Amino acid sequence: MEKKVKETTKQKTKSKPQFEPRIVVFACNWCSYPAADAAGINRLQYPANVRIIRVMCMGRVDPGFVLKALVMGADGVLVSGCHFEDCHYSFGARKAAEQYKKLEKIVHMLGLEKERIRQEFISAAEFPKFAKVVREMVEQIKKLGPSPLERGALYKDQKLESEIIEEVAPVTP
Amino acid sequence: MQYDVKLIQETNAYSCIECGKCTGACPVARYSSTFSPRQILTGSIHNSHPEAFRKADLWSCLTCKRCDEVCPSDIKYIDFIHLIRQFQGIENREGTCSHGGILESISKIMMAPNLKQQRLDGLNGNLQISQNSEYMYFMGCLPYFEVLFEDINVEAMKIARNTIKILNYFDIKPQVLSDEKCCGHDSYWNGDIQTFHKLGLANIDQIKKAKVKKIITSCPECYRTLKVDYPKNFGRQEFEVFHISEFLSEIIADKKPVLKSESQKVTFQDPCRLGRHMNIYEQPRETLRSISGVDLVEMGHHHKRSICCGVSGWMNCSQVSKQIQANRLGEAKATGADILVTACVKCQIHFNCALNDQNLGKEMPFQVKDLTEVVGESLT
Amino acid sequence: MMDVGRHPNIKLLTYSEVISVKGKPGKFKVKVLRKARFVDESECTACGECAKVCPILEPNEFDEGLALRRAIFSPFAQAVPSAYVRYADDCLGTNPIACGKCMDACLKNCIDLDMLDEIVELEVGAVICATGIDYYDPREASEYGYTRFQNVVNSIELERVLSPGGPSAGKLLRFTDQKEPQRISFIQCVGSRCIHRDIPYCSRICCMNAMKSALLIREINPTAQIDIFYIDVRAFGKGFEQFYHRAMHEAKVNFVKGKPSRIEEDPESGDLIILTENVETGKSDRIRTEMVILSEALVPAAGSHDLAKVLGIETDNRGFFSPSDPCGEPLSSTREGIFLCGCSTGPKDITDSITEASGTAIRAAQYLTPYKLPELKEEIPYYDYSGPLRIGVFVCHCGSNIAGVVDVQELKEYATELGDVVYSDDLLFACSESTQRNIQEKVLENKLNRVIIAACTPRTHEPIFRESLRKIGLNPYLFEMANIRDHCSWVHQNDPTAATHKAKDLIRMAVARARQLEPLEPKEMEIGHNVLVIGGGISGLETAIQLARRDYGVFIVEKEEHLGGVTKQLHSLYPSAKPGESLIQEKLKEVYERDIKIFTQTDIADISGYVGNFKVTLKPGDGQIAPPPLEVGAIVLATGFQLYQPEEGEYGFLKFPNVITNMEMEKWFPAKEKPLFEGKPVKHVAYMQCVGSRGEGGLPECSRYCCQAAIKQAIDLRKMGVRVTIFNRDIRVYHHEAETMYREARERGVTFIRFTPENEPKLIGDERLKAIQFNDPTLKTDIEIPVDLLVLSLGMRPAAKSVEGIQKFIKVPLGMDGFLLEKHPKFGSVETNIQGVFICGCVQGPKDIADSIAQSNAVAAKVDALLSRSTIWMEPITSFVQEELCRGCGTCVDICEYGAIRLKDSNGVQVAEVNEALCEGCGTCSTYCPTGAIDIHHFRDKQIESMLEAFLLTERSA
């Protein structure tokens, strides 16, 4: 049985040049993370493109994290938490929504497609919504194609392009 | 990047006689017990003692150039800091990015060649811009600041609108790049030279295509970067760069327009990049004086001895920054001025942040305004 | 449910029945019949392998028979205990042909087909009945054709259908043609409020429930038209009136006053025709609709009569358990030591049920021996977890749950390639007892100082693993889980490659985070055992008594001269007709006996501190000496309400001398045989309801007490021969027995006139009010009735002054209605945002006496749960300030609604300081901090960023 799995693994990797988005999900400990768990318990199937990072509350999700994820080349970021009235800390979700508005404006200004980031309010009972949101997001981002941010190449310390250095001619101010 | 002795030598760093005058003049050292420009210098050139200074302190230097002014050995201290940061590399950076690193990420995202920004939404009204003027207004990161700092009552785009209004007043319909990148100033000074290069080249490319002769900036950081650091890194360029205060003082002297305001007492904050870095002290003052009704008074420290607004490069904003600001605002208060005028959006952001503090804000009976706003309001 | 299942002091006996209760309170002997479930509860991991092979299909009870289950099954996804159960009657195993497939499928061998029923004997101090409710069978109301017409469904079926996890995955389809209905009609009070169906009472939940479903339906189908046929709209709870407005305006629900008399079916289309009189227009209508939902009544749980016999307690004739005094003792049964909560005494919604449930907990606790549970101390060996990173990764198969999809061997090998990982292993069931020991050994053997278990969800299993690590001396916060089951193998069953790939990423991310983890120590804090109750009304007194019975030192602070609040002024209480004064006297007697310290005419001057350690300074009235500051472990706010003060001229208030408020009316009782008002005989009294309640847009809300209060007075007036007219907007008598009272009032000849805000009755008179003119809703003409006395039923408003006074010291947030905001509208109605600060009675929202008393018991239980220990452990996941970075801007101070942060002076500069006892660790402050000075333990910036880097910057594993 194990061997079989391995073989199919190989075959598949060969015949799959298709773009597989990499999506970061921030989920709060009290609503959306359990919703993702419940999606599992109910065996709802969704694409394997997401990686969930648990935080205590959506209020913890600094817009800086989302932008950093984008800089590192994430194809999409989902920020998910409780509905306002359900937030375990009562004000976290509301504050997160305020922060998210700013984030949206900035992402828009930067010229990134608005579909690359998404905020959702998903309660623990709404696990089908979790699966649905993931499915939608993967689909949308597949349509958009890979992030223009080159898979994190911009984040890493890479070599300077040689021409730049040659061009340098000291000029005194 | 490797530690390059030759480059360090160019900054004169090895001629330090360890007198400590810099530390005495340094605004950071005044409030931080650990911070010492001298120790950073000796600590990093004596490579054998890597622990000679607190690494985090390296990122606290404001590169405000106050020490350069007092150094008896003529060390180009801020260039030295720039190099050391560059050698450390951002992976080993121990400073803390303010505002969750958002601003750093923004400039990194701008490097992506195939992204087109949507940054001009804030330029509404009857402002006139064109595609073929020989003037270009280089706006800087104002649209982003507008979003990020509205909470502390900074309307950053006002600066852009006023600048264009002023230019229009003098019949200039400047070009404005719809996909202008961050000038790279912060990356440059934080030692992230790769980002600086990418951003700079992208800007130069666009400027070349726009075929402009004169670039006007309202931000002293863009001004310095475009005027000094671009040619130094990317070679000679075909255009001239002016800060709006330079432009204003010249054109006012020439055209003698009538500028009027209610009678108000103002004092002027010299932005480090404009004053000590670029030697522009008088132009903004002349501009202010030419407005009838404006009474310009000086703070305790002014011109070369002026004091920085407390943070640079969105890095290591801290208790110390706050104390520098509180002190500087205290000086402004002592002048009895109604308005603290500055010519840099970042000074405005940082001072406003301090003023937003419940306690400090109550004590300060004045507003912070940008030079362009004061001038914009005085146009008749 | 999870909490109950996990709690060390709770033993669950599910699938069991009580067969006898003998003995005395404090020492009952209870016999329980445990039916065999055929599955070993402690071993079953709910993997579901057994159900996969079971050949039997039966209708699933949980989904109201709308879906199927096996003979061995878990009733629903979140069932507790999570262990499966086998119904012997459905199974083939007990038939001649033994099947036994499930036994082969279970890898843990926990199925035992020979398990037998057993009788367990328990010794208990008290018994709590929370036997809940059943639904009325709408087939009895045959006029609505339930089961005759397929498109007539009951509300509980609708619930299941609308549930995203339900049989139709949240789609609403008609049963006849599987089409989405465009018009849906709810019929309220099916069974309820109907004497000849023997359900005279109101079922309380159905109005709100129908509105909630209506909103849900509109969410799924925004164009659907929804009707609700009702007798009265009873939206009486906190936030309900606003919800009603949402239903009216957002969901555009068509509310029709009128209870349909019949439903007919159009056999061709399956559509339904509702025959009804629209009471507002007076016209008979035939309304064609596509689906009908019956809001059926709630009836006592089956077997209630039998159980009552076993328990030796009384029931009413329907089978609801009777409280010993429905107003003053709503939670006690007629047998001492046996308590009642939730729907066992009558229909109730979740909020009220939970309140009562908590309330019974404190009553039961008073019978327990030992009074307080002993605290265990344990020895933890020393383990050195400092030094360079040594990470161990354990990958769990979870039987085949993970291993069936993901290549566990590959993961195990992959883990060793990651930096700092010195050990990796795979385990069949990481959570089983023996494996836990194995993990402990491996940690010690390999000197691991970070442990990662790649298995299921940390939400359920992190506490278990942390506990095992803690026992060997490894700091539990150096542990991390990678959720490769719930978030991976279970949701990517059809793509093993991608799943394995993802699992690798998840492990890599967990390792990256583990590198950044820091040991944290929960802090143990001494707590005080005194309680301060602010407010000496009925709620405050009841709370104080219940707590004093549990031996806490209790202080009551009251700003008035006397205790007893509003209740004292009531001449009689419904339904017992006992005077308010005598209820208060009873309570006061116990207050004095129990040595509760009372400070009257006293205000609060300052409150500082935090849970377990509050310091309260009092401000005594003039001429009194200030007592020393009180040190208390918890604070209960029971400052009550304030009556709405009508504006001058509003319904003739202050304009006519014979217009008075309902409180003045209370004082006017008891009147003589021939009632006089200001010397003039009173022949006709009118009541104006909802004065200062049920405003525009639902604010202020329904005040909840006034209908029943007016009816109570009306009956008394009728007994004196006075004519009574009650002008109302809806009659909201929701209490179990209040409906009977309403009926009595009608029988006695009280007239009820309904009006709408657009069509208010007019007052006629010059000096005095002479008559009231109104537009009769039935006759559609203006009618004038003579009135000698008009009583305004004033709404309850937040006691703004006392609330403000308290808010100065503790940041308990206010709701939109101006009442103090509870922690959670359903599950935390007596707790506040701030640990150690509780609310009860009318500070939280309008309430009558019985509800206030129930809530006071609940609050006492919550306080008891908090203070019954000598110390409390503080969760170390809190924020902390790196002082050198803090610029003292105060942003975080404003953000944190727990008031956990304040600015302090440090060498002449302001810096933020976190009070760990108040911080709940949400982390919101840190996202707002401009400098990055404030960070959250265990969810630090660098810990989160390290996961991003691990996922995004490391090239995908080859």
Ligand code: SF4
């Ligand atoms: S983490 Fe949340 S609760 Fe704690 S101080 Fe910050 S905002 Fe308040």
Ligand code: SF4
């Ligand atoms: S927000 Fe940050 S800088 Fe401001 S007071 Fe709080 S911790 Fe200090």
Ligand code: FES
């Ligand atoms: S706890 Fe879920 S968003 Fe706050």
